[in-house]
Amino acid sequence: xxxxxxxxxxxxxxxxxxxxxxxxxxxxxxxxxxxxxxxxxxxxxxxxxxxxxxxxxxxxxxxxxxxxxxxxxxxxxxxxxxxxxxxxxxxxxxxxxxxxxxxxxxxxxxxxxxxxxxxxxxxxxxxxxxxxxxxxxxxxxxxxxxxxxxxxxxxxxxxxxxxxxxxxxxxxxxxxxxxxxxxxxxxxxxxxxxxxxxxxxxxx
Numbered sequence: 001x002x003x004x005x006x007x008x009x010x011x012x013x014x015x016x017x018x019x020x021x022x023x024x025x026x027x028x029x030x031x032x033x034x035x036x037x038x039x040x041x042x043x044x045x046x047x048x049x050x051x052x053x054x055x056x057x058x059x060x061x062x063x064x065x066x067x068x069x070x071x072x073x074x075x076x077x078x079x080x081x082x083x084x085x086x087x088x089x090x091x092x093x094x095x096x097x098x099x100x101x102x103x104x105x106x107x108x109x110x111x112x113x114x115x116x117x118x119x120x121x122x123x124x125x126x127x128x129x130x131x132x133x134x135x136x137x138x139x140x141x142x143x144x145x146x147x148x149x150x151x152x153x154x155x156x157x158x159x160x161x162x163x164x165x166x167x168x169x170x171x172x173x174x175x176x177x178x179x180x181x182x183x184x185x186x187x188x189x190x191x192x193x194x195x196x197x198x199x200x201x202x203x204x
Contacts, residue, residue: 008038010048014058021059021100029100031055060108061116063101067094068124075127079134081183087131088153088179095157102161135186145186152182 016038021029031052035042049055067090074090075083095102110118128149129142137145156178158164165171 008040008048013038013045013048014055014062017055018059018062018101021104022098023100026100026103056104057108057117059101060104061120063098063105064117064120064124067091067102068120068127070094071124071127075131083131083134084183084186085179087127091153092157092160092175096161099161132186135189137186137189141189145189149182152178
């Protein structure tokens with residue numbers, strides 16, 4: 001599917017790039033390949049996108065924002081394990097459906113506090129912070145808890161998206177097992193008894 005030339009603007013180019021990354025893989029996304037997809041010569045893309053790095057960063061910001069919206073919608077009005085499960089499933093569904101654009105978010109370094117990636121990341125953390133507040137996580141442990149959630153659910157989704165699970169056990173069953181595991185762990189970590197962090201005096 002191509003984007004008509006008359007409809008080209010930065011947002012349309014980024015959307016087309018994200019869709020192409022999902023199809024061919026983020027590592028295979030190039031300006032030349034994108035130009036062919038949208039029906040223009042490669043130099044014409046530079047009227048809308050400064051460089052390959054600029055394209056990659058814009059796709060990353062788009063993917064983070066889209067995932068945040070999906071997770072936020074899924075967790076609306078939910079709490080406890082119900083909210084945790086909804087957030088986890090929404091993230092997994094997004095990663096599996098959009099592996100290329102999600103890959104753009106990995107290892108990206110923001111250029112400053114006003115970077116669109118930073119803004120999108122703040123938006124993306126909101127639903128998970130809301131989930132954790134329902135578990136009475138101590139404020140000083142919030143960053144640790146957020147990193148733990150991201151590590152587990154991101155890791156599972158990324159492995160599934162890249163066909164990393166080869167055993168015959170049902171993947172959905174394993175994911176539900178993971179949700180139950182995380183739910184139990186969070187219930188055991190309360191604000192009244194925060195887990196110590198070895199070698200740390202400032203736990204923020």
